[in-house]
Amino acid sequence: MATRAIKSGGKGPARPKRDWRGALLRLLKRTGAALLLILLGVGLALWWAARWAPARDQYPWQGVTIDASNGSVQWGSIKAAGADFAYIAATGGADRADPMFARNIKGAAAAGVQFGPIHRYDLCRLATDQAANFIRHVPRRADALPAAVWLDYDDRCPDRPTRALLLSELATFLAQIEAHMGKPSLVAPSPAFEADYRVTSGIARTAWLRRDFFAPDYGAHPWAMWQANDYMRIAGADGTVGWNVVRPDGDIQ
Template sequence: MIFVARAAAVLALAGATGIAGWHWATHWAPSRQTYSLQGIDLPADPGDVEWGVVRGQGADFAYLIATDGRARAPAFEANWNALPASGLRRGAVHRYSLCQPAMAQANAFNTTVPRAGDALPAAIDIDFHEDCEARPDPATLVADLRRFVAMVEAHTGKPVLLRVARPVERIYALSARLDRPVWAVANFISPDYAARPWRMWRASDIRRVDGVAQPVNWNVVRN
């Protein structure tokens, strides 16, 4: 009986430790002293978002997926229009498809995202997505991305951010081939996989904040 009681106590302690650790992980963010500007980016369908509450949780900006290949994100317009009143800066993300023409994708983005003086630089998310198995040769991909970037920058009037996933960077070295600010991705530990220092870092993809039902991606900007 003593052994059973001790085992139960050990399991209870382990469970409590695990719960405490998970709570810490889902509420962690990099230091404000090191990174004064911090914010979120959300998936294409984030559900109902209380933007004023998110602002109160310490977010300075929010990036929204506007387009995925040639498809428009259905929640983008309403959230884009709601952000200024909450005090949050707003930015738009394009989820780049390796299976669709660059010009068609740029046209989709430019017709979805209005040119706005208060907007943050647009971002291109470049990753190996499950809905596309194409792997173009490096020269072709770089040429296509340059075409996309030129069209989007002509529309927005600002240089784009390259959100390049580690597997893509390892194969294509896009951060070395495209001279644009890098938005790197790595949970908890500052990433160094790009050819040059990142401008923005997605530091967590499991953070919980009031105002959003699901976990959010939490980002910081290099000072």
């Protein structure tokens, strides 16, 4: 007897349902863990950068760069943090003066921190006008470190004089402020400024150079002072300070 094929009314074996919710949760957990590791790494890097300074046994004499953005500086705390000296923003161009300069030099002196003034040179102003501004605000003191002339570009000044003109004007400025201070100044060109104007080969002055975490590799002659960390945070000052070291065979005094 012939047999009839029996037709199944079913739909065949059931396919396993994809647990998309579980897969999404696992993905989020993996992504979250990776993001957490990245954030932890960034946080550790920032923590390290805010505290790093060159080894004291290699560079025994170390100090800070301070300006009005650091607020009401507590100089006793600055000294306790290891600063032997401070370079303090004083003037800029022909008409700018740091509002905290007088207070800062008084506080530094009282705490026993040696200090020197900084002038931010302005390519858009005459050297004689800038020197007059510096002399007006910076007292001559026998115990002061040499003045430092900060050389960098400023978005407020579009002028780019020739190298010959810049060196001539800078020499005039230096002669006038050095007559006032009674000692030679430091020149502190940024890497970009030095690349364009080669100040350290055109002006015979001690060089203060800058490079975060690595010794500067620019300039026509070895630096005497190095701003090694522009992200340093120390007790006694708001925000970040520049941290500087003096080469053991260098002389900034």
